[in-house]
Structure formats: structure tokens, C-alpha cells
Amino acid sequence: MTHRSENPNPETDHNHDEFEDNEITELIPALYSKRVIFMFCLLFSTIFGAVILMSNLNSVKENKGKWQVLLFALLYTAGHAYTVFNFSTTYIGLMLNLGGALILTEYFWNRYIGMDKEFIRKSWTKPALVSALITVPLIVAAVLTTQ
Numbered sequence: 001m002t003h004r005s006e007n008p009n010p011e012t013d014h015n016h017d018e019f020e021d022n023e024i025t026e027l028i029p030a031l032y033s034k035r036v037i038f039m040f041c042l043l044f045s046t047i048f049g050a051v052i053l054m055s056n057l058n059s060v061k062e063n064k065g066k067w068q069v070l071l072f073a074l075l076y077t078a079g080h081a082y083t084v085f086n087f088s089t090t091y092i093g094l095m096l097n098l099g100g101a102l103i104l105t106e107y108f109w110n111r112y113i114g115m116d117k118e119f120i121r122k123s124w125t126k127p128a129l130v131s132a133l134i135t136v137p138l139i140v141a142a143v144l145t146t147q
Helices: 034-043 046-059 063-086 092-112 125-145
Strands: none
Touching: 034 046, 034 092, 034 125, 046 063, 046 092, 046 125, 063 092
């Protein structure tokens, strides 16, 4: 939204914005895309996708949604861990990550950010590096402890 001055004369108004008085402007937030969140859930875990979605919710000042995503992610990850450790099959972890990805991108994104929200795409490289730095040592430790 533009700043409207009390002084109608832009020549003498030192606080006048460069926008026309009748133009409505809105800042377009920089967000990670649904695709990035989805892929992080599949490649790493639902908790990684949730952290990225929470960053988006923080950018659009959606605090209620941010805490709901955190609670969902913690409970879902705990249920995921329990299921994988007790009912281990080849694809169950991937299927649970797929379920978490769909819930984050289709329910939480659509509810708190909106299906048609215009945004600038943030680069996924920094979160990918952080996620790899967390995940790779855990995988190495798991492999070494099973030998």
C-alpha cells in the first residue's frame, strides 16, 4: 500500500512517495517454492521441509501457521521414526516422506500462504547444504554402527 501524505501537493511534501496516490503496491515476499519443500521432504525428511515452510511463514508474518507446522512436523517425525523402526519395509520411509510433503505443500501452504500467492523464488542451495551437513554424518554413523 502506498504512503498517503496529508499534504496534497507533492511539490511541497517532502514525505511523498514516488508512487501515484491511487496506485496500490505490495511487497512481494521471497519464499522457497512448494517444489523445494516437497523435494526436501522426499530427499531428507518431513522435518526439513517443515523448517523451510516455517521460514516462508515467518517471511509472510504468519505466526499461527508457523507454530502449527512445527507441531505437525514434530509429531509426524516421531510417528515416522516409530513406524520405520517397528515396521521396517523397503519403501515405508519414502512413502511417509511423500505423505508429509503432500500435507505441508497442499494443506499448510494453501491454508497459510495461499494457492495464488505471488512470490520471488528463494535459492534452495543454502538449505540443501545445511541439510546435507546434518544428514550425511547421521547416515555415516548409522552405517558404522550396523557393521
